[in-house]
Amino acid sequence: MFALEEVFLCLDPKTAFAVFRRLTKQCNSIVQSSYLRSRYFSVVFGSWHDYEPGLAALQGILSSIQQRDAIPLTALVTTGGLDEDNMFWWVQNMFTPNHHSAYCSKDNKNNIMVGAVLTPLVVLPPDPELVSAHKFIAGLLRGNERLRRIPDILPAESDEDLTEVELQIALELYRVYPHALVPEQPEASELSEEDWIRNHLSPINKSLSVVAEAGLSFKEVSKRADDPTYLEKPHDLAVVSASKTLFIVSEVVVSRQGRYTCPLETFMVFISEDWLSVETDDFSRFDNLLQVEDVVRLGLLSGPETLIRVETDDTVYCEFKRTSAQLHPVLWGKFKTRQGTDINAALQQRFAGKYVYVKLINPENRMAEMHDIHDHTNIDCKFVGLNGCVRTISQD
Numbered sequence: 001m002f003a004l005e006e007v008f009l010c011l012d013p014k015t016a017f018a019v020f021r022r023l024t025k026q027c028n029s030i031v032q033s034s035y036l037r038s039r040y041f042s043v044v045f046g047s048w049h050d051y052e053p054g055l056a057a058l059q060g061i062l063s064s065i066q067q068r069d070a071i072p073l074t075a076l077v078t079t080g081g082l083d084e085d086n087m088f089w090w091v092q093n094m095f096t097p098n099h100h101s102a103y104c105s106k107d108n109k110n111n112i113m114v115g116a117v118l119t120p121l122v123v124l125p126p127d128p129e130l131v132s133a134h135k136f137i138a139g140l141l142r143g144n145e146r147l148r149r150i151p152d153i154l155p156a157e158s159d160e161d162l163t164e165v166e167l168q169i170a171l172e173l174y175r176v177y178p179h180a181l182v183p184e185q186p187e188a189s190e191l192s193e194e195d196w197i198r199n200h201l202s203p204i205n206k207s208l209s210v211v212a213e214a215g216l217s218f219k220e221v222s223k224r225a226d227d228p229t230y231l232e233k234p235h236d237l238a239v240v241s242a243s244k245t246l247f248i249v250s251e252v253v254v255s256r257q258g259r260y261t262c263p264l265e266t267f268m269v270f271i272s273e274d275w276l277s278v279e280t281d282d283f284s285r286f287d288n289l290l291q292v293e294d295v296v297r298l299g300l301l302s303g304p305e306t307l308i309r310v311e312t313d314d315t316v317y318c319e320f321k322r323t324s325a326q327l328h329p330v331l332w333g334k335f336k337t338r339q340g341t342d343i344n345a346a347l348q349q350r351f352a353g354k355y356v357y358v359k360l361i362n363p364e365n366r367m368a369e370m371h372d373i374h375d376h377t378n379i380d381c382k383f384v385g386l387n388g389c390v391r392t393i394s395q396d
Contacts, residue, residue, distance in 0.1 A: 138161070
């Protein structure tokens with residue numbers, strides 16, 4: 001049997017590309033990005049005398065189809081505010097896969113829009129003081145036998161960097177019971193219990209203060225006087241726009257696991273290459289799509305059309321047909337029963353972009369059974385993730 005490389009080397013690039021398109025219908029989806037399309041097509045069709053560039057392009061496309069790594073995302077905006085105006089519930093939690101945090105919106109608002117960007121496009125060089133603080137916190141957690149019983153804390157011998165989950169655990173412990181972070185006092189210690197605790201809480205407080213100051217605070221988030229639920233973290237649009245790095249999405253994961261009073265019930269996911277205001281009609285026209293019949297009806301009237309519908313006893317989701325529009329509606333989903341906690345949508349198409357937007361349409365009301373009654377519902381969302389790959393396309 002010939003290897004894929006050998007088969008394509010026997011063909012001229014144009015024929016090879018045509019054959020490849022027949023073998024994988026997803027080819028056009030992967031290169032739907034204007035930049036990806038121009039680069040791949042120019043490589044494949046621009047070098048008639050050289051098979052290698054065409055083969056490399058085809059192999060790159062094939063790799064993109066098969067890859068399903070987690071795509072790192074940084075939250076930028078929410079129109080839903082934060083529960084109790086507490087940064088502990090900041091919307092970044094929604095894009096961070098762990099067991100200890102979630103995005104919890106302010107109450108009395110549905111059809112909340114959330115926006116995020118591909119993390120490598122906005123990440124800054126590490127701060128030495130912050131790196132030192134992270135190392136201290138990692139050693140503090142992993143060296144404490146009692147705390148290592150928490151499943152997400154790594155073993156004492158681990159030399160990995162502090163994980164986001166471990167950081168969330170440390171911050172939450174310090175908020176509710178800081179003494180839990182203090183190492184157990186040995187019997188041979190000559191210090192009083194009070195002095196032992198004081199001596200250890202001082203460096204703990206210093207390190208966590210460094211983390212808190214380096215992390216997101218309300219000072220870095222713009223708020224509107226006329227709408228306190230609109231919160232936005234500024235980012236450099238020009239840098240993101242000029243970058244040739246994009247994500248290619250093959251799977252969308254949405255979770256509402258956990259004991260929440262108002263877990264997410266219905267949602268939509270969108271992708272774009274350029275930043276779009278989350279308050280435009282491009283998004284608001286999808287407000288209150290509560291049933292799958294509403295989604296199908298909207299597609300027939302004004303688009304986007306539904307490509308595939310996947311339904312189980314507990315969940316349902318629809319993938320939309322990709323269009324040439326600037327904004328790509330990717331997925332509509334709903335948790336139909338209390339048993340529905342996760343939706344893992346393997347996409348039939350591929351979507352490339354730099355930004356992802358999530359519309360949190362409405363929650364399920366569990367306030368009575370949680371014995372936590374409020375005048376209005378909010379929306380609690382555990383996790384929204386994109387799987388696929390990140391590609392940087394060279395201009396050379």
